[in-house]
Amino acid sequence: MVPATLAQPRNPALRDPAWTGRLFWFIALLILLAPAFVATEFKPWILLEPENLKVSSKFLSDFFPPQTNPEFLLLIAKEAWRTIAIATAGTFLALVLAIPMTLISTRVLSISSLSGRMHLLPFAMRQVIRWILIILRSVPELIWALVFVRVVGLGPAAGVLAIGLTYSGMLGKVYTEILESGEHHVATNLMRNGSSRLQAFFYGVLPQNSTELTSYTVYRWECAIRASAVLGFVGAGGLGQQLDNSMRMFNGGEVATILIVFMLLVGLADLLSAWLRKVMQ
Amino acid sequence: MANQLSARNDFGIELSDVTAYHPAATAQAPPAIQGLSLSIGPGEHVAVIGPSGSGKTSCLLVIAAALKVKSGKVFLNHQSVWELATRKLQELRGNLFFAPQTPPLPPRQRVITALLAAKLPRQSFFASLMSLIYPRDSKEASEALAQFDLADKLWQRVDRLSGGERQRVGLARALLSPATIWLIDEPLSALDPTRARQAMDSLITHAKDHGITLITSLHQVDVATSKFPRVIGLRDGKLVFDLPSSEVSKELLADLYRQHEHELYQNAPVLPDSAPEPAPVKIIHCR
Numbered sequence: 001m002v003p004a005t006l007a008q009p010r011n012p013a014l015r016d017p018a019w020t021g022r023l024f025w026f027i028a029l030l031i032l033l034a035p036a037f038v039a040t041e042f043k044p045w046i047l048l049e050p051e052n053l054k055v056s057s058k059f060l061s062d063f064f065p066p067q068t069n070p071e072f073l074l075l076i077a078k079e080a081w082r083t084i085a086i087a088t089a090g091t092f093l094a095l096v097l098a099i100p101m102t103l104i105s106t107r108v109l110s111i112s113s114l115s116g117r118m119h120l121l122p123f124a125m126r127q128v129i130r131w132i133l134i135i136l137r138s139v140p141e142l143i144w145a146l147v148f149v150r151v152v153g154l155g156p157a158a159g160v161l162a163i164g165l166t167y168s169g170m171l172g173k174v175y176t177e178i179l180e181s182g183e184h185h186v187a188t189n190l191m192r193n194g195s196s197r198l199q200a201f202f203y204g205v206l207p208q209n210s211t212e213l214t215s216y217t218v219y220r221w222e223c224a225i226r227a228s229a230v231l232g233f234v235g236a237g238g239l240g241q242q243l244d245n246s247m248r249m250f251n252g253g254e255v256a257t258i259l260i261v262f263m264l265l266v267g268l269a270d271l272l273s274a275w276l277r278k279v280m281q
Numbered sequence: 282m283a284n285q286l287s288a289r290n291d292f293g294i295e296l297s298d299v300t301a302y303h304p305a306a307t308a309q310a311p312p313a314i315q316g317l318s319l320s321i322g323p324g325e326h327v328a329v330i331g332p333s334g335s336g337k338t339s340c341l342l343v344i345a346a347a348l349k350v351k352s353g354k355v356f357l358n359h360q361s362v363w364e365l366a367t368r369k370l371q372e373l374r375g376n377l378f379f380a381p382q383t384p385p386l387p388p389r390q391r392v393i394t395a396l397l398a399a400k401l402p403r404q405s406f407f408a409s410l411m412s413l414i415y416p417r418d419s420k421e422a423s424e425a426l427a428q429f430d431l432a433d434k435l436w437q438r439v440d441r442l443s444g445g446e447r448q449r450v451g452l453a454r455a456l457l458s459p460a461t462i463w464l465i466d467e468p469l470s471a472l473d474p475t476r477a478r479q480a481m482d483s484l485i486t487h488a489k490d491h492g493i494t495l496i497t498s499l500h501q502v503d504v505a506t507s508k509f510p511r512v513i514g515l516r517d518g519k520l521v522f523d524l525p526s527s528e529v530s531k532e533l534l535a536d537l538y539r540q541h542e543h544e545l546y547q548n549a550p551v552l553p554d555s556a557p558e559p560a561p562v563k564i565i566h567c568r
Contacts, residue, residue, distance in 0.1 A: 111367060111371055112367050114347065115346070115347060115348065115349040115363075119367065185381070185383065185385050186385040186386070186387050188385075189379070189381060189385035190385070190398060190401060191371075191374075192345060192346075192347045192374060192377075192379055193374060193375070193377065193378055193379060193399070193401075193402060193458065193460070194371060194372070194373075194374035194375030194376070194377065194401075194402030194460075195398075195401040195402055196371075196401075196406060198406055199401040199404070199406060199409050200401075202409065202410065202413055203390075203394065203397075203398040203401060203409070203413075204385070204387065204398070207387035207389050207390040207394075208387045208388075208389075210389065211389075280389070281389075
């Protein structure tokens with residue numbers, strides 16, 4: 001029996017012509033999703049088997065109490081500061097790389113497409129930048145870090161470079177999408193009246209999209225803080241390296257303290273983002 | 282005085298047999314402008330009238346070198362616009378000021394910045410950046426605003442303004458632009474009759490004093506015939522008449538607006554003080 005809401009009205013004029021297509025894609029999506037769970041051997045119930053519960057509760061109970069030894073806390077505070085520094089410097093490097101690429105690749109700022117189709121050369125240039133962005137972000141920051149640790153040696157510099165490269169690919173892509181999905185009519189009008197692309201960017205595009213861009217950038221900075229944890233495992237410094245040390249020594253208390261510091265940092269990023277949005281509103 | 286100044290503007294407009302389609306039109310849609318030929322001399326003041334959908338906006342966009350023509354030719358200053366290289370065309374566009382019906386004002390921008398944006402075409406990039414850091418020419422901007430009775434809004438943010446105020450800010454931008462041709466689309470749609478008269482007078486006076494060619498599309502037929510020496514009537518994208526306003530008779534108007542009589546006989550603005558602002562697009566990016 002078809003539920004009442006799924007039944008089409010008898011009067012053909014009142015039938016939603018898009019309904020069949022929508023139903024088809026919904027079912028198709030479900031069918032496509034199934035293999036993903038099979039391929040990943042997704043069986044969450046094994047977590048609840050008594051044997052596994054014992055292992056995980058043993059692992060988790062080691063976390064208590066968190067290590068609060070003042071000497072250790074001081075060390076962690078220093079490393080937390082270094083983590084923030086890695087994330088900030090990395091995000092800044094990413095920004096420096098991403099902004100020019102965004103300006104080149106966004107269609108909003110194309111003068112040739114103001115009237116009809118974009119010219120061939122600018123179109124080709126946009127495609128090249130798109131591919132550079134894809135390459136930059138498709139190599140995980142961990143791989144970049146492994147490369148740079150070999151080049152510049154162990155330490156935070158490798159982390160900064162790794163984050164800068166990967167994140168410039170992400171920022172460039174998302175910035176372009178934010179600009180293209182926003183309102184264009186101000187920038188279009190400025191260029192139609194003879195302004196240059198960069199002038200249209202600063203007077204038309206930026207004021208329309210600044211909150212979106214800022215909040216995404218702060219979110220990426222938050223991601224960079226987390227990413228630096230992973231990078232620490234390959235010797236790129238910061239809290240991550242301490243986390244790696246404590247894990248190797250099975251020191252649950254220290255791990256717990258470091259994780260708490262991570263939570264605080266992410267919470268801080270969240271507050272910063274909320275505050276910035278409010279100020280810019 | 283006015284004549285001496287108008288000598289500076291030698292920018293003639295010539296459309297010959299122009300046909301153009303709306304950019305978002307479907308394949309079967311009729312052209313927005315069909316076989317239109319026009320010639321407008323430097324410093325002329327022209328009103329374009331016609332019922333809704335008659336191609337008034339498209340006509341302005343064609344002259345503004347914003348809507349590419351399908352056939353026919355557009356000459357600005359004796360140059361065929363669509364045969365110019367992109368850079369040349371962009372330079373030429375600095376001489377045109379197109380004011381859309383929805384004023385192009387970013388909601389979070391301040392009025393001063395939105396006004397100074399009109400000066401960009403003749404400003405170096407460095408100068409325009411400096412002007413963002415600390416607004417130059419605030420005196421000029423304030424004087425332009427005063428013409429529209431908005432002097433106190435100079436430092437306000439655009440989203441604090443009403444729809445009518447935004448429209449007037451949009452018109453005040455014209456006064457700051459370096460252009461010698463103004464193309465103003467429905468300047469009065471969000472203004473009450475008093476404000477509308479004041480705004481129209483400010484534009485006309487400034488245009489006269491500086492020898493600027495003023496072309497506006499209008500819904501208010503009485504304003505068109507009383508304030509403009511020349512009136513162009515469009516219907517279904519075709520030229521119906523192009524006459525001195527003294528020769529525009531009641532019969533001609535009735536013919537132009539047949540089946541749209543309500544638009545002809547309503548004297549009040551079409552959208553009395555309603556804000557023609559675009560709905561803010563909210564997109565949430567989670568990546």
